[in-house]
Amino acid sequence: MKIFVTGGTGYIGSHTVVELQQSGYDVIIADNLVNSSIDVLDGIEKITGIRPEFEEIDLTDRVATRDFFIRHSDVKAVIHFAALKAVGESVHKPLEYYFNNLNSLMNVLDAMREFQVPNLVFSSSCTVYGQADVLPVTEKTPRHEAESPYGNTKVMSEDIIRDLMKVEPKMNALALRYFNPIGAHPTALIGELPNGVPNNLIPYLTQTAIGIREQLSVFGDDYNTPDGSPLRDYIDVVDLAKAHVVAIRRLLEGKNKANYEFFNIGTGKGLSVLEIIHAFERATGVKVNYKIVGRRAGDIEKVWADTTLANKELGWKAATPIEDTMRNAWKWQQSLKQ
Ligand code: NAD
Numbered sequence: 001m002k003i004f005v006t007g008g009t010g011y012i013g014s015h016t017v018v019e020l021q022q023s024g025y026d027v028i029i030a031d032n033l034v035n036s037s038i039d040v041l042d043g044i045e046k047i048t049g050i051r052p053e054f055e056e057i058d059l060t061d062r063v064a065t066r067d068f069f070i071r072h073s074d075v076k077a078v079i080h081f082a083a084l085k086a087v088g089e090s091v092h093k094p095l096e097y098y099f100n101n102l103n104s105l106m107n108v109l110d111a112m113r114e115f116q117v118p119n120l121v122f123s124s125s126c127t128v129y130g131q132a133d134v135l136p137v138t139e140k141t142p143r144h145e146a147e148s149p150y151g152n153t154k155v156m157s158e159d160i161i162r163d164l165m166k167v168e169p170k171m172n173a174l175a176l177r178y179f180n181p182i183g184a185h186p187t188a189l190i191g192e193l194p195n196g197v198p199n200n201l202i203p204y205l206t207q208t209a210i211g212i213r214e215q216l217s218v219f220g221d222d223y224n225t226p227d228g229s230p231l232r233d234y235i236d237v238v239d240l241a242k243a244h245v246v247a248i249r250r251l252l253e254g255k256n257k258a259n260y261e262f263f264n265i266g267t268g269k270g271l272s273v274l275e276i277i278h279a280f281e282r283a284t285g286v287k288v289n290y291k292i293v294g295r296r297a298g299d300i301e302k303v304w305a306d307t308t309l310a311n312k313e314l315g316w317k318a319a320t321p322i323e324d325t326m327r328n329a330w331k332w333q334q335s336l337k338q
């Protein structure tokens, strides 16, 4: 059974490829390597013993995307990770984000329809909820006006998929709304490769711990949260990868209840920035040089998931303790220095 993984050399894609291979699926990746390296294939191969097929394709290229589907008529399902994901950058380059994230999705959907590849799993995000009034957020929580062009591409992508599924009853799509993915594979052979100075908490934290950055700025301790720093639902990347395997299986086995479904993928627990720092220090024995600074523009105060639906329908639950996730993130950071 062959699965087409777009963006499969990226952070979440590579971990998902490993879990798919370890569950017996064949994988073919297409990625234009704009935000990942071909060397990731070596890491995947070292973990699983199988080198996934790979093609360098820009999925905004309609002809190239169509040709891919013509050449690979054995593909039974698609997991679409390929996208640009830097929230701040998207504010400055809105057109690049809309162009890349929406055209790649539409090209993939159009080819799936034409060549009758019926099953899609799509990477959505908790960003579609913005700052919800009631926490935790369930799948019934209304989506919020997106705060960034990036976030808007996720809302729009979900709508494009939903609308297409209405008129393509033989196709099935499932969107996974990831909360904050963190960590790395326990082998430290694959992990997150931030571009330049990281914007996200964990890569900034591990780069500070190893001495690449002098100090981690904690963006605000005056929020309405127990310790004043913002709360997020940090989901281990391997747990997240496993959610894709169960999602794919659900579609391939025809167990889905509608031809468009969406699920929250998180731990169900909110952790503060300070709790994350302390979990890292506890897990690794390494002190983090940090300083409380002002709030970061655009940050929300708190969000965490109600994962009841994913637990019940997908039979999936986050399982990795935060300390293990932190140790894996640290092992990965250390492996990058060698
Ligand atoms: P990533 O940047 O590591 O991976 C994305 C991959 O897509 C990269 O390898 C990149 O080269 C590729 N890509 C981008 N545009 C492409 C194009 N036009 N054609 C072919 N390949 C292209 O990001 P990630 O963290 O692994 O995220 C994967 C998906 O999950 C994205 O859709 C992202 O928006 C979504 N997501 C990520 C997070 C997060 O915090 N990491 C949270 C929620 C949702």
Ligand code: WQD
Pocket (backbone or CB within 6 Å): 085, 087, 124, 125, 126, 127, 151, 179, 180, 181, 199, 200, 201, 202, 204, 216, 217, 218, 219, 220, 230, 231, 232, 273, 296, 299
């Ligand atoms: C986490 C917390 C910061 C860096 C982003 C996207 C979201 C989704 C996940 C894709 C916040 C604090 C951070 C630092 C800090 N991605 N922080 N110092 O902003 O929750 O979500 O990634 O869909 O759409 O917006 O993640 O890792 O940037 O921040 O104090 O140097 O860490 O204020 O509270 P965020 P993050």
